[in-house]
Amino acid sequence: MARGHDYMDGVRGRSWSSSTGTAGTVFKARIQCGQCAAADTVQLRHVITPRHIDLKFIQRGWRIPPRLCPACAAESKEKKSMASKPSAGAVKATAKMFTLLSQHFDADNGRYVAGWSDGKIAKETGMAPEAVTEFRREAFGEIKEPAEFALIRADITTLEKLVIDNHASITAEIAKLRGQLAKAVDKMGVPA
Ligand SMILES: [Zn+2]
Incomplete structure (x- = not known):
């Protein structure tokens, strides 16, 4: 019968037993690793909640959830840190x-x-x-x-820039010559 107590219900890798001796009744809560065959047991004087029993195992190095024994917990921690921590x-x-x-x-x-x-x-x-x-x-x-295209493209850009620069300097040269011509005409008068 389910009691909502994983240990007493014997579910999720947990189990429960009790024995009565001269010192009274002793309960034993057992947990088994979800990854290997390792198991551990705690002895209890009285019934406590499954979470409190889990905590006792966690104090011993278990990882719950997902229910790993100390050895499996260490291994998974190592794997995780290797994967998530680059140098x-x-x-x-x-x-x-x-x-x-x-x-x-x-x-x-x-x-x-x-x-x-x-x-x-x-x-x-x-x-x-x-x-x-x-x-x-x-x-x-x-x-x-492809990379060759980029090289050709760069050459085109360089030549285009050259054209613009040359165009500007030639235009300036023409303007200068026009100026000289205008001055000469002023001095000498326009020939008939
Ligand atoms: Zn294990």
């Missing part, structure tokens, strides 16, 4: 990679600015090229244009 160096490298990608990868158009690539970012940050590729894909998106 300080790795954190710095990741931050640098993020900065470089923000500066040199045009996420909207899926292309690197000239001279930049996953490989170059890997070199600058000391990260594995595959790690950079994976991170760039997740955070910034796919490359839609």
Whole structure:
């Protein structure tokens, strides 16, 4: 019959027994690890709530929930800390990679600015090229244009700028010559 007491009901890896001797009745609450065969028992002078019994096991190193013996609890803690705590160096490298990608990868158009690539970012940050590729894909998106395109694009930009600069200086030169001509005409009068 269920009593709403996991130990007395014998559910969730818990069980209960009692024995009466010369010293009176002694209750035994037992818990079994949800991951291995390890089990532990506490002796009780009187009935207490399942939560209070759990706390006694927690004091002995059990983890409840999810109901792990001290050995399994330590192992899962170790795994967790290995997975969630990268070294300080790795954190710095990741931050640098993020900065470089923000500066040199045009996420909207899926292309690197000239001279930049996953490989170059890997070199600058000391990260594995595959790690950079994976991170760039997740955070910034796919490359839609090969690196050579970026180089050609940069050349076009340079030439365009050259055209604008030259155009400006030639225009200035023409203006200067027009000025000289005007002065000469003023001095000498317009020939008939
Ligand atoms: Zn265990």
